[in-house]
Amino acid sequence: MTVGASERLRRRIGDNLQAYAFLAAGLVCFGLFSWYPLVKGIILSFQQDNFVTPPYWVGLDNYRALFADPLFGTAWLNTLEFTALALLFGYAVPFAVALVVNEFRHAKGFFRVAVYLPVMLPPIVSVLLWKYFYDPGSGLFNAVLSALHLPTSEWTQSPKMAMVSLVLVSTWANMGGATIMYLAGLAGIPSELYEAAELDGASVWQRVRHVTIPQLRFIMLVLLLLQIVATMQVFIEPFQLTGTTNPDTITVMVLIYRYAFTVNNDFGLAAAMSVLLFIVLGAFSAVYLRLTRKAD
Amino acid sequence: MSSSTRSLISDAHLRRGRNRLVYRVVLGALAVAFTLLFIFPLYWMFSGALKSPQELVQPVPTLLPTEWHWSTFADAWERLQVGHFLLNTAYYAFFGWLIQLLVDVAAAYALSKLRPVFGKVVLGAMLASLMLPAAALLVPSYLTVVDVPIVGVNLLNSPWALWLPGAANAFNVYVLKRFFDQIPDDLLEAASIDGAGRLRMLWSVILPLSLPVLAVISIFAIIGSWKDFLWPLLVLQDPQQQTISVALSRLSFTGQVPQNELYAALAMASLPMIVVFMIFQRRILNGLSAGAIKG
Numbered sequence: 060m061t062v063g064a065s066e067r068l069r070r071r072i073g074d075n076l077q078a079y080a081f082l083a084a085g086l087v088c089f090g091l092f093s094w095y096p097l098v099k100g101i102i103l104s105f106q107q108d109n110f111v112t113p114p115y116w117v118g119l120d121n122y123r124a125l126f127a128d129p130l131f132g133t134a135w136l137n138t139l140e141f142t143a144l145a146l147l148f149g150y151a152v153p154f155a156v157a158l159v160v161n162e163f164r165h166a167k168g169f170f171r172v173a174v175y176l177p178v179m180l181p182p183i184v185s186v187l188l189w190k191y192f193y194d195p196g197s198g199l200f201n202a203v204l205s206a207l208h209l210p211t212s213e214w215t216q217s218p219k220m221a222m223v224s225l226v227l228v229s230t231w232a233n234m235g236g237a238t239i240m241y242l243a244g245l246a247g248i249p250s251e252l253y254e255a256a257e258l259d260g261a262s263v264w265q266r267v268r269h270v271t272i273p274q275l276r277f278i279m280l281v282l283l284l285l286q287i288v289a290t291m292q293v294f295i296e297p298f299q300l301t302g303t304t305n306p307d308t309i310t311v312m313v314l315i316y317r318y319a320f321t322v323n324n325d326f327g328l329a330a331a332m333s334v335l336l337f338i339v340l341g342a343f344s345a346v347y348l349r350l351t352r353k354a355d
Numbered sequence: 356m357s358s359s360t361r362s363l364i365s366d367a368h369l370r371r372g373r374n375r376l377v378y379r380v381v382l383g384a385l386a387v388a389f390t391l392l393f394i395f396p397l398y399w400m401f402s403g404a405l406k407s408p409q410e411l412v413q414p415v416p417t418l419l420p421t422e423w424h425w426s427t428f429a430d431a432w433e434r435l436q437v438g439h440f441l442l443n444t445a446y447y448a449f450f451g452w453l454i455q456l457l458v459d460v461a462a463a464y465a466l467s468k469l470r471p472v473f474g475k476v477v478l479g480a481m482l483a484s485l486m487l488p489a490a491a492l493l494v495p496s497y498l499t500v501v502d503v504p505i506v507g508v509n510l511l512n513s514p515w516a517l518w519l520p521g522a523a524n525a526f527n528v529y530v531l532k533r534f535f536d537q538i539p540d541d542l543l544e545a546a547s548i549d550g551a552g553r554l555r556m557l558w559s560v561i562l563p564l565s566l567p568v569l570a571v572i573s574i575f576a577i578i579g580s581w582k583d584f585l586w587p588l589l590v591l592q593d594p595q596q597q598t599i600s601v602a603l604s605r606l607s608f609t610g611q612v613p614q615n616e617l618y619a620a621l622a623m624a625s626l627p628m629i630v631v632f633m634i635f636q637r638r639i640l641n642g643l644s645a646g647a648i649k650g
Contacts, residue, residue, distance in 0.1 A: 077553050078471035085462030085528065086477070092496060092520035093484040095504060100495035108498075161362050163382055164369070170385070171640055172632075173393040179628045181582050183600040184621045187607055188400055191614070197412045199399065206415075231392070236643065243644030250361040257365065266363055292490040295584050299604060312490050312585075319494050320589065329494045337491035344486040 100337075103330035110324050121331035131332075133306050134314040137222065138291055141310060144226040145290040150283060153234045157241030158267065171242065175235035185232040186299045190215070193224055193300075215300045218307045225296040225308060233289075237282050244278045245271070277350070284347040288340050311336050400625070403618035404428060411614045424615065431619035435606055440599040441623065447514055447587075447598060448580040451521045455576055456569070458522040463531035464557050468543060478532070481525045489586075496520060497589050516590040521580065527572055534568045535561060571642040574635050581628055599624045 079086075104121055108114035125131050160170045177185060192199045193214035201211040214224045248271065256266045272279070294312040301308040303317045311332065319329035369378050403411060404427050405420040432438050465471065466478050500510045500520070510516040538561060546556050562569070587598045594605065603620060606612050612620075632639060 074469065075471045078465045078469035078474070081461040081465035081469065081553070081557075082471070082477065084458040084522070085481070088458055088519055088523040089481055089484065089525075091499060091503060091523075093487065093492070093523045093525075094480065096492045096495035096499050097484075097487060099499065100492060103495055103498070158363070159381070159385065162364050163385075164366070165382060166386060170389055172636060173389045175640060176393050176397070176629070176632065179578065179632045180625045181600045181603075181628065182584055183603050184400075184625050187603060187617065187621055188396060190607075191403070191618075192396075192399075197414060197416065199416055202414070202416050231396075239640055239643045245362065246644075248362075253361055253363060253365070263364060271363060288488060292488055294490075299607070312493075315490070315493065316585075319497070326494055326498060333491045333494055337488060340488040340491065341486055344488065348482075348486055 100330050100333055103327055104334045106327050106330075108326040108330075110326070114327070117327065121327045124328055125331055125335075130306065130309060130314055134309050134311050137308060138293070138310045138312075140222055141226060141229075141293050142287060142290045144223065145229060145293075146283070146286060148226060148230040149234055149237070149290070150286060152230065153237035154241055154279070156234075157238050157245060158271065160238075161242055161245040171239060174238045177232045178235040180232065182232060182295050183299065186228055186295055189224075189228040189231070190300055221301055221305070221307045225293070225300060228300070229290070229293065229296050237286070240278060240282060241275065244275045248274045281347060281350060284343050284350075288343050288347070291336070291340060397625070397629075400618055401622050404431075404615055404622050406615055408613045408615055411618075427615045427619045428623065431616040431623065435612065435616060435620050436602070437599070437620050437623050439595075440597060440602040441627070443596065444581060444598045444600075445627075447517050448577050450514065451518050451580045452573060452576045454518045455522045455524055455527065456573065459524055459527040459531060459572075460557075460562075460569075463528050463535055464561060466528070467532045467535035468538075468540070468556075468561070469553065478528075481528050484523065485525045485529075493585070493589070496586075500590055511590055512593040512596050514596075517580070517583075517587060520586070521576075524576075527576075530568065530572065531565070534565055538564055571638060571645075574631070574639060575642065578628065578631065578639075 103114070105116060105118060106114040107117045107120070156174065160167060163170070195201060195211070195213050195216060198214070200214065204211045212220050215221050252270045252274070253266060256270050261269065292312055293310050294316070297303075297305070297308045297310050297313050298316070303309070303313050303321060309317075315329045315332045315336070318325045318332065368374060402420055405423045405425065406417070407420075407422060407424055410417060410421055462481075466474050500516045502509060510519070542560050543556050546560050551559065582600070583598070584600050584604070588601045588604065591597045591601060594602070597605070599620075603617075603624060606620070607617060
């Protein structure tokens with residue numbers, strides 16, 4: 060080896076050491092709190108672990124116990140119901156709102172700020188505020204409904220309305236983000252497309268169908284995936300408004316919380332449930348990441 | 356208005372006779388609807404704090420408080436320790452932001468400009484964590500925090516239980532790396548010829564050029580930690596260590612707190628974020644919009 064080559068090698072090693080010195084803190088944080096928990100979660104799902112006795116292997120027992128638990132199916136069905144309702148309100152409404160607001164020549168700033176205001180609130184504030192609105196006795200909603208001579212509701216306390224009530228708070232608290240993103244997307248649609256469509260005699264509705272929606276296809280798809288992933292992890296609304304034991308509204312996350320942190324610290328069972336949730340959401344996340352990275 | 360920025364409906368069409376009226380009506384109706392939907396609930400929260408508990412349980416709610424009990428805010432501050440919990444939250448948010456920024460900027464800098472061997476693998480592994488829904492890692496992360504591997508410490512009830520996992524933010528690393536990638540290497544080489552070391556290059560070349568992206572990341576980091584609920588609920592079980600959100604949840608479950616005091620506490624918990632929004636409105640909304648367009 061020549062002197063020059065060994066000098067170069069030494070410099071390369073030095074450069075790499077320096078680079079890894081900058082990376083070290085990140086590697087530690089990701090290693091301990093992202094990569095390690097992933098592996099640990101999978102291992103845990105095949106173990107019995109309750110903090111009292113040291114963990115031991117139980118094979119597929121946790122998964123069997125899950126499928127045997129009547130709450131398991133209930134939690135998944137409730138979560139799907141929440142997600143479906145949340146998409147119905149939370150997906151269509153922001154799009155429609157953005158479409159209309161984008162046509163305004165005045166006060167656009169007001170609309171943008173107002174719709175995003177709830178997103179800034181801590182979620183617990185939104186949820187507790189709506190808890191008062193929903194109060195069957197002294198709440199605002201029933202007061203308004205009865206003033207208008209409309210039928211009142213028990214809201215979160217009624218088996219039929221409980222889930223809808225949770226979706227309404229959640230939509231109120233979160234729709235601002237999607238609305239702002241749609242508005243940004245709408246502002247980026249080239250004027251010529253609308254002009255050409257209008258010259259061709261396309262009505263407003265036809266312009267929405269053949270210009271606006273195709274132009275926003277990408278962002279609509281991204282927001283759809285993001286919303287599915289976010290709403291399937293719903294927690295604070297059922298946790299705070301209807302409780303962790305209510306079969307009408309128990310969701311996957313609430314059940315995981317219940318297994319691990321309330322009843323008997325069954326971390327293995329909770330981990331098994333998490334692995335299943337991970338598989339379902341991971342598929343959506345993977346599609347989302349592929350889409351967005353391809354766009355770069 | 357020029358027609359070069361037209362939208363779905365053209366200006367000319369809107370100016371025509373009846374359309375002008377329709378436009379006014381729709382604009383007005385939506386403005387009223389937005390005020391009722393998004394501003395009025397906040398008014399309700401603040402005015403609820405001023406009412407007496409008796410007034411709040413009347414079957415027909417009052418639009419304006421019959422008597423204005425300003426002292427409720429002071430009562431809530433004292434009795435519910437709102438001040439203490441707000442201070443906790445601010446303390447967690449501030450250092451959480453600082454640590455997150457230090458760790459993620461250093462990592463992004465190394466991956467973007469120093470490009471060590473296996474750098475791509477490391478970046479890939481970090482980005483892969485974006486695919487992990489936070490919920491799926493909840494239980495194992497909790498167990499990790501209770502007994503951190505290798506060092507074997509228990510971080511429960513310690514602020515580090517929020518700060519360290521918060522620093523593992525793949526989204527930040529990704530955004531910062533992409534931004535650093537656009538800074539020409541020539542600038543760094545020029546600095547290197549002047550004798551600048553790696554740290555100096557980061558500090559005096561990269562960071563001054565990155566202020567806009569750092570600002571957006573910072574604002575979202577602060578908002579994120581202020582809004583965080585489930586993770587602090589799990590790792591801060593000691594009531595004295597809790598964030599305002601977790602404390603409010605606990606207080607509401609006791610059922611012992613008078614409604615007006617809870618309204619006051621909710622209002623005080625929201626106020627810092629409302630102020631942040633009023634100041635940084637443009638940056639927040641544009642940051643979000645930029646994300647939407649970039650995808």
